[in-house]
Amino acid sequence: MTDRKDELAANLAKVERRIADACAAAGRARDEVTLIVVTKTYPASDVRILAELGVRHVAENRDQDAAPKAEACSDLPLTWHFVGQLQTNKVRSVVGYADFVQSVDRSKLVTALSKEAVRAGRELGCLLQVALDAGESGRGERGGVGPGGIGELADLVAGAPGLRLDGLMTVAPLTGEYAGRERAAFERLMVLSTDLRRSHPAATMVSAGMSTDLEQAVAVGATHVRVGSAVLGVRPRLG
């Protein structure tokens, strides 16, 4: 193996062990949690190595970086998740490669995603990004809809041609009442997910937990964790 492949294999094994331990501690089966590796800022060659090592889900947060990477990796058996703040003028490009958009947070974006999904003849999985630092009806600093806006946005996605409502996503807030309280933040997301499933029973995905807090997310019931730096290394620049 190359040095990079060795390094990624070792990091992946560590993350896999952490997920397995967290599942065991919570009395959950390992297959209840899906690992999504966040490859943002890292090259297509790393994505290729990850696929060789058995990774099946990858995520990106900027279309400019993601579009060429997904193109270069289109021969690989990967599911692509878009997890970044998304401008409507990037929607056509993102719908070209993303299987899931986890950062749906406003009605204008739903309309644009629906239009492009229909145009492309695709069904796009959508997660609503919930901002837990926004107050009930505000918007998050880094995107996301406040808890009070979930119901209306969910109905909009569920009724939009080309879109499928799959669940909720959050990023542990750096400010507000949940700052430094990742587990409490993820518990709140689980409650919101339970509420959502009363009217949308198929929206079962709960995407929470990153490199530093995946254990807390798995402990409370997350179905998907999004792990970047613990697999690929500390990112060379902000992203």
Ligand SMILES: *Cc1c(COP(=O)(O)O)cnc(C)c1O
């Ligand atoms: C970058 C990013 C991650 C991964 O973060 P790490 O701390 O590198 O694991 C997860 N989710 C989103 C939305 C991200 O932008």
